[in-house]
Amino acid sequence: MRYLLFQAVDIAAERFPDANAIQYTGQCLTYAELSTLSSQLAQVLIKQGVSRGDRVGIYMNKGLESAVAIYGIMKAGGAYVPLDPFAPIKRIDYVIKDCGIRHLISKPAKLDSLHQILNADSPIEHIIGLGAQEGLKVNSVSWDEVSNASERLPSLSLTEQDLAYILYTSGSTGMPKGIMHTHRSGLSFAEWGATTYMLAPEDRLSNHAPLHFDLSTFDFFASSIAGATTVIVPEAFSKFPANMAKFIEEEKITVWYSVPFALIQMMQHGKLNARDCGALRWILFAGEVFPTKHLRQLMSMLPKVKFSNLYGPTETNVCTYYHVDKIPDDTDETIPIGIPCANIEDLVVDLDDTVVSRGEVGELLIRGGVVMKGYWGQPEKTRSSFFRRVVFDQFNDVFYRTGDLVQLDENGNYRYLGRKDRQVKTRGYRVELDEVEVALLAHLGVEEAAVYTIPDGQGSNLIEAAIIPKEGTDISESELVVHISKRLPAYAVPVKINIVSSFPRTSTGKIDRRELQSLAIEAKNE
């Protein structure tokens, strides 16, 4: 019986021991090897004191070790916490302290950053993936030593309700927040994905998304359920459309999953049409709206491929989906986000939490196996993110409030209309505009700050900001960029920071961000 995420790997190792589980550049790990190595890593972690529920960080560029780390941590009873290898040290440091990470899985290439992370008050006690000779002040074990450990799967009393992974995402209070998923919520999504897209051992799935991005859970977990191969797109390639298109051809990818931006880039700059994508069965996309005119073009370029739009905040993995039919030539109407996945109940409510009539606009609420456990260390935020529907005495249904405004169309598909709050997507990345404002306001020379989006002309958004400097201070845009880059990942750093002496205001004196946005769009179009 499979009720823990890593059991999928161990089952595949029995059924298809020599099949490739993970591939990175020329190297592979078979299911038997992945199963053994992850058990060995778990043994090492347990010896170092990891116990059930402990958070273990993964801090390295992607590679075969990423899969070993994910499954090894879970086999030790821990929850894996992927740390963005490109994020500023301050942010990494915050996440490590926020969820109390004592163990880190890494690689020698990260040594410089590790020296900065291991500051005086860092809770890190053990690092795995580096030899002891590297001169770090904490206990460290090399990957070679891991492969000499006991191959026995640790025997622990884990259940599907145990914590499996925590994904950190932008937080409106100015600090990232950790979304906690259990084995059940991860499996619910992966099992639905493996069934819906009929994944088979012959399949070769791409892994384009970074580990801290929830799309990656499909690439690893749905694939292992099917005994298929996950082919990791090297991070450097994922920035170059021509490299990505070549990757699809050369690696004979059968299922590609990414944000729309990567696909649009491959189509416009990657010569995707000149590539042999004959092996490709499915293109799955999520994270952002796919502009219809680009999607139509991509679908006509790849007529044999099926397309599916997956929707869901990280808090719910994926909760609705839409298989895209042929798009009519005469309309650029946005495609729907579709219908709820299996084992999910959907509800649309108004501002008073009253269920709206069918077809009316409201916030989408989701109940079911895929929903997160809560936000790490934020019981209040967790409470307010759930809606309880009383069924009868002491028995409530618990729904997650997505914050997304939707409307059911005449065909019974949901359409996404926008956000209730100030969360935005920029090329697939989720950013709370308030977090960017807080980061700007943290600069001593900033009196007021306003952050807003402008269209990037590709169907997505770019982030722009305006600030009013404190009286008597002389402040430059580049100084602010330096300041903010120490706090936020690169994609959240505004492409432009305007330094102004006043803001447009609403009648109540609030900053009129909408007006700032219109002015910025005008300025850009001039």
Next chain:
Amino acid sequence: MDRKTLLADFIKTEIIRNRNAQLDESEDLLGAGILDSLSILKLVAHIDESFGIEIPDEDVVYENFHSLKAIVDYLQKFP
């Protein structure tokens, strides 16, 4: 100024935006997280504007853009 200096200046001021003043010619621009998909487009547009070199899409690849040295070496195709 030669192409290398001009490109280094552009990368420092417009892409790294002065976050880190050091830029070694062999620095791994991708591994260090300096270049992302947005800044690659910016860089390609800049090369077109300032040197009049229109780089074909199929040449905008990791192999030609992984370091300042790789870019300059690649651009030697266009004297």
